[in-house]
Amino acid sequence: MTSHGFVGDLLLRNGVVDAAGLTRAMETQAADKATLGRALANLGLAEESVVAFTIAAALHLEFLDGEPPAVAAEVAALLKAESCRKRGIVPLTLDGNCLRVAVSDPMDDSVLQDARFRTGRNIRPVVVTQTWLEVLCARVYPEAERAVPTYDMLPSKTPSGEVETSTDGEYDLVDPADTAKSTNLPPIIRLVNLILSDAAAAGASDIHIEPQQGSVQVRQRVDGLLRDVMTLPHNLQDQTISRLKIISGMDIAERRKPQDGRSRLRYEGRRIDLRVSTLPTQFGEKVVIRLLNSDRAILPLDQIDFSSENLRIMRSFMSRPQGMILVTGPTGSGKTSTLYTALNSIKSSSNNIVTLEDPIEFQLPGVNQMQINARAGVTFASGLRSILRQDPNVILVGEIRDQETAEIALQASQTGHLLLSTVHTNDAPATITRLFDLGIPPFLVASSLIGILAQRLVRRPCPSCVTRAWPSPAAVEKAGGLSNLPADGRWVAASGCEKCAQSGVKGRLAIHEVLEINDEVRDLIAKQGSEQAIRAAGKRAGMRTLFEDGLAKAAQGFTTLDELLRVVSLDEPVETAGKTRSAVETKVAAVTSAPAAVSATTTANVSQAAEIGDPGQGAVRGRVLVVEDSPTIASVVKYFLELEGFDVLLAADGLAGLETAQREHPQVIVSDVNMPGMGGVAMVKALRADPSNANVRILMLTSEASIEAESEGLAAGADDYLLKPVEPRRLAARVKALLARSGSRAA
Secondary structure, three states, X not given: OOOOHHHHHHHHHOXXXXXXXXXXXXHHHHHHOOOHHXXXXXOOOOOHHHHHHHHHHHHOOEEOOOOOOOOOHHHHOOOOHHHHHHHOEEEEEEEOOEEEEEXXXXXXXXXXXXXXXXXXXXXXXXXXXXXXXXXXXXXXXXXXXXXXXXXXXXXXXXXXXXXXXXXXXXXXXXXXXXXXXXXXXXXXXXXXXXXXXXXXXXXOOEEEEEEEOOEEEEEEEEOOEEXXXXXXXXXXXXXXXXXXXXXXOOXXXXXXXXXXXXXXXXXXXXXXXXXXXXXXXXXXXXXXXXXXXXXXXOOOHHHOOOOHHHXXXXXXXXXXXXXXXXXXXXXXXXXXXXXXXXXXXXXXXXXXXXXXXXXXXXXXXXXXXXXOEHHHXXXXXXXXXXXXXXXXXXXXXXXXXXXXXXXXXXXXXXXXXEEEEEEOOOOHHHHHHHHHHOOOOHHHHHHHXXXXXXXXXXXEEOOOOEEEOOOOHHHHHHOOOHHHOOOOOOOEEEOOOHHHOOOOEEEEEEEEEXXXXXXXXXXXXXXXXXXXXXXXXXXXXXXXXXXXXXXXXXXXXXXXXXXXXXXXXXXXXXXXXXXXXXXXXXXXXXXXXXXXXXXXXXXXXXXXXXHHOOOOOOXXXXXXXXXXXXXXXXXXXXXXXXXXXXXXXXXXXXXXXXXXXXXXXXXXXXXXXXXXXXXXXXXXXXXXXXXXXXXXXXXXXXXXXXXXXXXXXXXXXXXXXXXXXXXXXXXXXXXXXXXHHHOOOOO
């Protein structure tokens, strides 16, 4: 046995990996504490299932793959969830006194001995991959997969934020002695401060404290998505919620109806306003805390992700002396931040700017900000009437919710005021329909409105772990196919790292849809035209929809296509030259993820490749067999060869390629050199040993740029040799040249 150990030598002897690759994998395995199969798969050197199968065959053990089976509850209970997760073992079935278990490392006899000791039964191991085992473990023991901190983990953590209790709460405090006594205990104060300061450190916009049966779940909304961060024991539920009520100025004795309050957190010199809301639920009061960074700097208008054309239009909107500008989108889409930025761009000593908000999220120096107070009779409608008597130049109304507010706002925009506000609709054209639904006359909307901005926020890929990567096949399909993607796209993805908490995302950017009210759109509004007609008129004037703006930014690497499609959907069915996508274009769904070197050339050449040949028209040029163990590369090669009119067959390794060649008789074989099991060179030698294959032309693909490797392939009987990554048109040209050289012609 060599220094590679039994498993390493086994993989070398079976041709699963070479010595250099094995050394790299063993180094990675030691660092990541993973199985050797996982390490090889992560490096792209071998399939994890091939490694596990090879080990199982050598040890004469059962190998299990495919969909994990259901495990009976009484069998799962034989081993503890935490032990299974740590030791890499899961019980499968019980037959008499024999327990059949799945293990990812059958060489670790201590795992089997431990299972035998804990269960008192004979153990029969079944070899599986580490990935397969983790999936099964998550299904059998779902509670063990909740990798979130618990209250027991908190003593070592020190909160770094300081909470300021509200002194102007809307509720009279009722402070029963027993509740106050328990909530003032230092551990509870420390726990609440820790929850708040951790959220501030993570950049969370919201904290959710959710009572459940037997526990309390704490979640944070970061970059638009909720994630579990902590689980508290049930006995701390009332004390924690009461503490939050006290610092927010709520009535701690009232638990049967929703309440709202506010507080403030000082964290690392920043002032963060807290908007606290409670809601009675089945297992107690749920608390949601909105974190508003009052000291956040307002960026210039040209730094909030506008495209150059949208920036030009927005600046023209803000330069108008009067009229209404509406920003639309769902809650949390950044509408208020965009409006603040717009106001900041025109703030000057000659402008009187007044805002009416609920709540005031950020403080703008030089701007008069007014808070809605329903109890004092200050609503959006009444407050707007008062503002009009304050000689304003620019007015911001936090939201148009009803007919009265809408009518006053539209009338104000016609009397020498520039008015900005928000509406909750899906896109810009739908905003006009929403105003109609509120009972606003079409002529008033047409004469007052100067522009509508629809906005969404999409997550950015983490800059620390971002790589070039082709979009997922499902995303390409949802986006309308390859023909709908920009030809010069620079597509990226992020795998996750410590800096992004393994999420693969860090921060967000805005995508926009700006509808300028020109004469054509204004005429349609006055006639109460449909959303479709208004959208079409806007697009004729140059409006870029939310999806189109997001697609352009995804193609520049600012976000991913999957993330864009999570937020917005394709505007309409994609058509090219009057007809829908071809069947060949749809086959890109077979691509699982294109590597950077392939994807960089793929999108840039789709249109040119489509012009060369259409397999749906004319005769097939010839039959090509592609032998490649990477499904990604095989699918990309197949796609472009089919665009050239070839009938393409696929095989995953040399042995399968040899069998397919003998059965299907292709004119050309395109084969990788290094593959699990039988490699490309061995396959070529076997093919050339059979005289019936003398006319088959063979093109070898390899990433090894050495004369020795090329000489070996040519000596084995290959006709041509090409280095990876392969530019698709070059590959197609080589295949056509081989066909011409052999004199083979398509039927």
